[in-house]
Each structure stands twice: as structure tokens, then as C-alpha cells.
Amino acid sequence: MPAATPPPDFLALLNEYQPLLRRVCRMYCSDEENRQDLYQEIVLQLWRAWPRYEARPDVKTSTWLYRVALNVAISDLRQRTRRPTPGRLDATQLPEVPLPPADGPDADDLHQLYRAINCLSDVDKAFVLLYLEERTYEDMADILGITQNNVRVKMHRVQEKLRQLFAHPA
Amino acid sequence: MKADQNPIGRMRRNAWWELGFTLVLLVASMVGLLYVKSIETRAMLVWLILISLVSLVSYHRHMLKGIQGLSEVGATIHAHIAQRVVDIRQIMEASYRSSIWVLFITFGIVLAFALYKALTQYSGRLLLVQLVGVGLGCMIAVLISYFTRRFARQVLQDLYGRHLDRLEAALRELNYTE
Numbered sequence: 423m424p425a426a427t428p429p430p431d432f433l434a435l436l437n438e439y440q441p442l443l444r445r446v447c448r449m450y451c452s453d454e455e456n457r458q459d460l461y462q463e464i465v466l467q468l469w470r471a472w473p474r475y476e477a478r479p480d481v482k483t484s485t486w487l488y489r490v491a492l493n494v495a496i497s498d499l500r501q502r503t504r505r506p507t508p509g510r511l512d513a514t515q516l517p518e519v520p521l522p523p524a525d526g527p528d529a530d531d532l533h534q535l536y537r538a539i540n541c542l543s544d545v546d547k548a549f550v551l552l553y554l555e556e557r558t559y560e561d562m563a564d565i566l567g568i569t570q571n572n573v574r575v576k577m578h579r580v581q582e583k584l585r586q587l588f589a590h591p592a
Numbered sequence: 593m594k595a596d597q598n599p600i601g602r603m604r605r606n607a608w609w610e611l612g613f614t615l616v617l618l619v620a621s622m623v624g625l626l627y628v629k630s631i632e633t634r635a636m637l638v639w640l641i642l643i644s645l646v647s648l649v650s651y652h653r654h655m656l657k658g659i660q661g662l663s664e665v666g667a668t669i670h671a672h673i674a675q676r677v678v679d680i681r682q683i684m685e686a687s688y689r690s691s692i693w694v695l696f697i698t699f700g701i702v703l704a705f706a707l708y709k710a711l712t713q714y715s716g717r718l719l720l721v722q723l724v725g726v727g728l729g730c731m732i733a734v735l736i737s738y739f740t741r742r743f744a745r746q747v748l749q750d751l752y753g754r755h756l757d758r759l760e761a762a763l764r765e766l767n768y769t770e
Contacts, residue, residue, distance in 0.1 A: 467665045475666060486666060493665045493672040497759055544758075545765040548669065567668025568766055 432472050436465065439487050442555070446488075449551045450495040452540055464494045481564070488552070488565045496544045538587040542580065549573075549580045603683075604659050611652045618644035632705050639701055643694055654686040673763050680756050684748050691744045692737075699733040 436443075443464055451457040468490050475486055539550055552562045559577075563570045621640040628634055661679035665672065706729060710722030 471664075471666045489668060489672070490665045492669055493667070496669065496762055497673055497676050497755075543762070543765060545669075545762050565669065566766065567670030567672075 431476075432469065435483065435487075436468070439484070442484070442487060443491055445555070446491040446495055446551060449539065449547050450544070460495060460498070463498060464491045467494050482561075485561060485564050488557075492548050492551075492565065496548065534588065535584075538584050541587060542583065546576075546580045546583065549577055550584075553577060553580075603662070604656075607652065607655045607659055610655075611648075614644050614647050614652065618648075635701060635705065639697070643697075647690065651686050651690040654682055658683040658686070670763070670766050673759050673766070677756060677759050677763060680752050680759070684752050684756075688744055688748055692741060695737055695740055699737065703729055703733060 443461060446464070447457045447460045451460050468487070471490055481489075539547060542550065548566065549562070552565065557565070559570045559573045562573045562577075566573065568576075617640060621637045621644065625634060625637045625641070628637060658679040661675055661682075664675065667675065703726060706722075706726050710719060710726060714722050
């Protein structure tokens with residue numbers, strides 16, 4: 423982190439959107455150590471990009487945050503732990519993923535959902551994340567930089583992939 | 593996160609170290625040129641000065657520009673990944689070209705001097721032996737160049753290739769509409 427003290431508005435922003443950033447990290451990293459590394463990297467990049475955004479905030483704050491967080495998560499150059507090859511949707515190869523705590527009858531479904539998500543490609547995970555965050559297609563298009571039509575088509579495809587994983591459990 | 597744990601920070605730091613080394617080499621070669629009398633050594637020093645100058649205006653500029661591009665994260669995912677692919681390619685090409693050109697031209701100078709020495713200082717049978725030596729030197733240079741090219745490609749592939757493959761796959765996924 424640069425030596426300069428972050429301005430109060432940046433800290434307030436970070437405080438407000440911390441849960442969102444944590445959710446992005448949880449989507450892309452299954453173990454706690456990597457998740458923490460990714461979170462720190464995202465905060466560092468946010469801090470570096472903040473002066474440019476503050477000077478010209480032509481996009482919504484949440485959109486900008488999603489962009490930075492997803493850009494870092496998808497395109498970072500860090501060594502990654504080995505993950506399943508995207509596209510091979512074999513439910514028997516679903517990895518064991520530590521889950522956020524959940525109780526009750528939905529816990530198994532949630533478990534399976536996270537295991538399935540972990541099997542998706544980085545781009546597909548971005549779609550799932552934005553969908554679970556209840557972003558509109560317009561927002562998703564704005565974050566991802568593709569057309570709304572394209573978002574619809576891809577969203578449909580990701581849902582199909584997840585359905586396929588659910589249909590053939592291990 | 594500490595700056596040295598950040599891969600882009602590390603790349604930037606290494607690039608600045610390389611730039612510093614090039615500047616030291618440039619100054620040392622220029623100072624050496626003032627004191628050295630041997631024509632071969634002077635030629636090598638001139639060559640080092642040329643390499644350093646070309647590095648400063650080409651290699652280091654491309655490298656730092658590429659690394660700077662890697663730090664931009666506020667664009668849309670599609671634009672960011674597309675730009676990152678371009679930046680990583682730029683870094684890979686700059687590193688590969690500089691390694692290969694430095695090697696080729698260094699061999700060229702060394703062999704040209706060996707040939708010049710053989711032609712001006714030997715005659716008859718000894719000249720033939722010297723020429724055979726230069727010929728062997730050429731073959732060895734070609735072999736070393738060939739393996740160095742493969743090695744340079746392998747190193748760059750290890751450093752950046754897998755990231756590039758991953759990003760290109762992500763870009764294809766985003767572009768794919770059928």
C-alpha cells in the first residue's frame with residue numbers, strides 16, 4: 423500500500439463496499455489465504471485507481487468497484503492454485519470447497535452450488551456473481567463491456583452449465 | 593500487500609533495475625572508451641554504448657509502457673483483458689527481440705574481428721587454420737543462437753505465456769456470441 427494516508431472518502435467507500443469485495447474474493451478463491459491475498463490486491467488497485475475515478479466519476483461507484491475487483495480477480499498475474507479446466511463439466515471432478523456457514527435444509531444445495539461455481543471459468547463466475555448480486559442486464563453489460571444481448575445469451579449458457587452440473591451429481 | 597509481493601510491482605521494480613543497469617553500463621562504456629587503446633575492446637565498448645542507447649529508447653520504453661498498462665484496472669472487463677493481452681505481448685516481444693538481437697550482433701562483432709585478425713596477421717597454412725576456426729565459431733554461434741532462441745521462448749512462456757493463454761481464453765469467451 424502506498425505510504426500516503428487514504429482520504430476519508432476512500433476509507434468510507436471501502437467500508438461501505440467491503441462485503442461486496444469479500445463476495446468477489448469468495449467467488450474466485452476457495453481457500454482463506456488466497457482470498458485474503460486477492461482482497462488486499464483489489465484494495466491496492468482500488469487505492470491506485472481512486473484519484474482517476476474521483477477526478478472523473480463518469481460511472482456509478484458500484485459499477486467501478488465491480489470492474490476493478492473483477493479485473494483484478496480475472497487477470498491478476500499471481501501464481502494460482504490449480505483449478506479445474508473450464509469447460510470440463512464433469513460433476514465427479516467437482517472439488518471440495520470450504521463454504522460460508524449455512525444451516526437448515528438449504529445447506530446441501532448451497533454446498534453443491536458453490537462446488538459447481540468453483541468449476542466454472544473466471545468469466546462465467548463473473549456472470550454468476552453479478553446475477554447473484556441482482557445486477558440488471560444493463561449494469562452487467564456496463565461492467566463487462568459487452569452488449570446486453572450478449573449478456574443475456576451468456577447468462578443463459580452459464581445457467582445451462584450449472585443445471586448440467588446439478589443434473590449429474592457426483 | 594507489500595509492494596514486492598505484487599507481481600506487477602515486482603515487474604516494475606525489475607524494469608527500473610534493468611534501466612539503472614543500462615545507464616551504468618552506458619556511462620562505464622563511455623568512460624572506458626576514453627582510456628582503452630585496443631581496437632577490439634574499443635569496438636566492443638562502442639557496441640555496448642549502442643546497445644544501451646537502443647535499449648533506452650526501445651526496450652525499456654516498451655517494457656515500462658507495457659507494465660504501466662498492466663496497472664490500469666478501471667476499464668470494463670472486456671477492455672481491460674484486451675488491453676492486458678496487448679501489454680503482455682508487448683513485454684514478451686520487447687524481451688525476446690532484445691535478447692536475440694544482442695546475441696546475434698555480439699556474435700557478429702566477435703566473429704568479424706576474428707576474421708579480420710586472421711586475414712591481416714596470418715598467411716598460408718596458418719591462415720587456413722584460422723579460417724577453419726572462424727568457420728567453426730560461426731557454426732557454434734548458430735547453434736548457440738538456436739538454443740538461446742528456444743530457451744528465451746521457454747523462459748518467456750513460463751513467465752507470461754500461461755497468463756496470456758488464460759486471458760486470451762477469457763477474451764474469446766466474452767467475444768463468443770454464437
